[in-house]
Amino acid sequence: MEIKKKTKKIRYTPYLLIAPSLLLFCMFIYFPFVKSFLFSFAVTNRRGELVKWVGLSNWIRMLSKPEFWGIVVVSLKFALINLVSTLLTSMIFALLCTRPGLFSKSYQLFYSLPLAIASAPAAAIWTFLFKQEGGILNWVLGTHFAWTQEANTALLSCALVNVWMNIGASFIFLLVGFRSVPLEMIESATIDGAGPFGKTIHVMIPIASPQIFFVFFLNIITSFTTFAPIRLLTDGGPSTTTTTLIYAVYKWGIQNGRFETSCVYAMTLFLFIFCTTRIQMALEKRTVYYQ
Amino acid sequence: MNERTQQQIQKQGKAFFSFIFKFFLGIVFIMPLIFCIFYSFKPETQIPVTPPTLFTKTPTLMHYAWVLTHMPFFTYVKNSLIVCFISIASQITLSSLAAYGFSFFEFPGKKQLFSVVLATMMIPSDIVIIMNYSLIQKLGLLDTYLALVFPTLISGTAIFMMRQYYLTIPRSLKDAATIDGCTDMGFLFKIAVPLSVPTIASLGLYLFINIYNLFLWPLLVTNTDTMRTVQIGISMIVTSERLEYGPLLAGATCCVVPVILIFIFGQDYIVNGMIAGAVKG
Numbered sequence: 001m002e003i004k005k006k007t008k009k010i011r012y013t014p015y016l017l018i019a020p021s022l023l024l025f026c027m028f029i030y031f032p033f034v035k036s037f038l039f040s041f042a043v044t045n046r047r048g049e050l051v052k053w054v055g056l057s058n059w060i061r062m063l064s065k066p067e068f069w070g071i072v073v074v075s076l077k078f079a080l081i082n083l084v085s086t087l088l089t090s091m092i093f094a095l096l097c098t099r100p101g102l103f104s105k106s107y108q109l110f111y112s113l114p115l116a117i118a119s120a121p122a123a124a125i126w127t128f129l130f131k132q133e134g135g136i137l138n139w140v141l142g143t144h145f146a147w148t149q150e151a152n153t154a155l156l157s158c159a160l161v162n163v164w165m166n167i168g169a170s171f172i173f174l175l176v177g178f179r180s181v182p183l184e185m186i187e188s189a190t191i192d193g194a195g196p197f198g199k200t201i202h203v204m205i206p207i208a209s210p211q212i213f214f215v216f217f218l219n220i221i222t223s224f225t226t227f228a229p230i231r232l233l234t235d236g237g238p239s240t241t242t243t244t245l246i247y248a249v250y251k252w253g254i255q256n257g258r259f260e261t262s263c264v265y266a267m268t269l270f271l272f273i274f275c276t277t278r279i280q281m282a283l284e285k286r287t288v289y290y291q
Numbered sequence: 292m293n294e295r296t297q298q299q300i301q302k303q304g305k306a307f308f309s310f311i312f313k314f315f316l317g318i319v320f321i322m323p324l325i326f327c328i329f330y331s332f333k334p335e336t337q338i339p340v341t342p343p344t345l346f347t348k349t350p351t352l353m354h355y356a357w358v359l360t361h362m363p364f365f366t367y368v369k370n371s372l373i374v375c376f377i378s379i380a381s382q383i384t385l386s387s388l389a390a391y392g393f394s395f396f397e398f399p400g401k402k403q404l405f406s407v408v409l410a411t412m413m414i415p416s417d418i419v420i421i422m423n424y425s426l427i428q429k430l431g432l433l434d435t436y437l438a439l440v441f442p443t444l445i446s447g448t449a450i451f452m453m454r455q456y457y458l459t460i461p462r463s464l465k466d467a468a469t470i471d472g473c474t475d476m477g478f479l480f481k482i483a484v485p486l487s488v489p490t491i492a493s494l495g496l497y498l499f500i501n502i503y504n505l506f507l508w509p510l511l512v513t514n515t516d517t518m519r520t521v522q523i524g525i526s527m528i529v530t531s532e533r534l535e536y537g538p539l540l541a542g543a544t545c546c547v548v549p550v551i552l553i554f555i556f557g558q559d560y561i562v563n564g565m566i567a568g569a570v571k572g
Contacts (some may be wrong), residue, residue: 014398021389021408021445022407025407028419047429103310106314106317107313107316109317116500120506120525124529124540124543125323139343172562228507232530249417259421263422
């Protein structure tokens with residue numbers, strides 16, 4: 001009797017421990033996710049209630065519109081600009097900090113600081129820097145752009161704010177990678193006659209490849225879900241030059257009250273993120289060099 | 292001897308110049324923030340001036356006064372802090388419980404249930420945000436704290452991070468405690484949780500920065516001034532009809548300075564939290 005009671009207790013405890021978390025996950029992630037998926041095949045009213053099922057017609061209607069593909073292209077462009085700039089800059093910063101030196105904590109703090117700055121104040125600060133008349137950025141570059149209002153520069157402006165905010169986190173991860181390179185390895189490369197550039201390419205980058213790999217995919221996913229800078233700086237415009245998938249989700253769902261269109265964009269966004277993660281997992285097994 | 296001192300001096304000189312270069316680069320990188328703080332103390336007439344200068348002979352607090360009088364700024368701060376407090380407390384409690392279940396027990400379906408937790412990290416909250424919004428709206432919960440904290444009550448990252456720590460606690464410790472008559476819950480509260488305080492601190496600071504900085508969700512679920520968070524308050528200055536740069540910068544400064552101080556003093560904890568939270572392999 002005693003033993004039976006005990007085994008029973010051990011059986012139920014872990015489930016009870018996990019249950020509250022799983023219940024919440026179902027409520028605010030899995031349930032709305034399934035609902036978004038289903039509603040992309042339906043027509044809804046302005047309050048987001050189901051009117052009728054329409055099969056694939058939402059998808060067909062939208063995939064045949066150039067507007068949809070324009071939004072996909074903008075999202076990819078935005079991700080590419082973000083990825084390249086963030087990765088390169090944070091890599092340079094991390095390489096500069098690889099060996100702890102004189103007061104290295106001070107500049108390390110500077111390189112990572114913007115990660116503490118939220119997107120709303122960051123957008124506020126950059127709105128000020130982007131000002132056309134007497135703006136600081138125009139003064140530094142000697143240009144006269146209306147950064148956030150011109151079709152050529154609007155996407156670039158949003159990306160710039162995003163890159164500025166994202167470098168910090170990437171820098172921290174890359175620094176972990178570069179610091180894990182054993183000192184003897186760098187020294188023996190020096191003896192073999194490798195210059196600073198050669199050492200970076202042949203020693204530092206291969207050894208830090210797990211972190212570089214992680215940062216690479218992290219930045220793609222972060223760019224896909226960047227919302228605040230776009231909402232605050234350009235509001236998706238001029239015309240649709242800065243309307244990314246996440247902005248389209250908001251625009252159709254909240255501003256236009258068209259939930260089914262919003263759901264199609266949300267599922268497309270999910271598909272992009274899902275594919276990115278799958279590629280990451282597949283490649284990680286094959287290419288990353290672990291020590 | 293002479294040669295050696297010379298070499299040493301040369302080496303020190305090189306280290307010094309390398310420091311100057313890296314420090315200067317860092318300053319350039321955070322220049323937008325420095326401009327923001329300095330310009331928030333300048334009178335409106337001196338703001339659109341080229342070439343830009345940091346200092347002014349007539350510093351003023353008028354923009355801060357504007358922020359405090361034109362919007363209930365302290366209410367926004369209060370709301371942000373309440374939301375952060377509820378969310379962080381909930382995440383730490385629930386993730387400790389779940390992580391304890393996933394690390395100290397063997398039970399059927401453990402692997403599958405853990406994948407359910409990890410899979411949540413593949414579905415960013417932004418994808419489901421519209422459906423969550425419509426649910427909150429239907430339940431009539433718009434403009435409530437419950438709505439504000441709803442999607443941040445638990446996260447896969449928190450569970451993953453706590454579990455990673457619990458896995459490092461030796462099993463033998465639990466066996467010994469059980470023999471001494473310690474119950475499962477007793478072990479969690481008397482031994483595992485106290486041991487994990489540094490991890491909890493990392494997680495808490497990491498979550499604070501993330502939750503305090505949230506934008507889209509509070510934007511959707513708040514319509515009244517008494518419920519808005521700091522981020523939404525700032526964004527209202529950015530998108531207002533007549534954009535005034537002084538108040539804009541003063542508001543941004545008020546919003547970022549507390550987080551920056553937390554970041555500076557809790558740096559090591561936050562960095563540890565970020566690294567532990569990053570799922571690899």
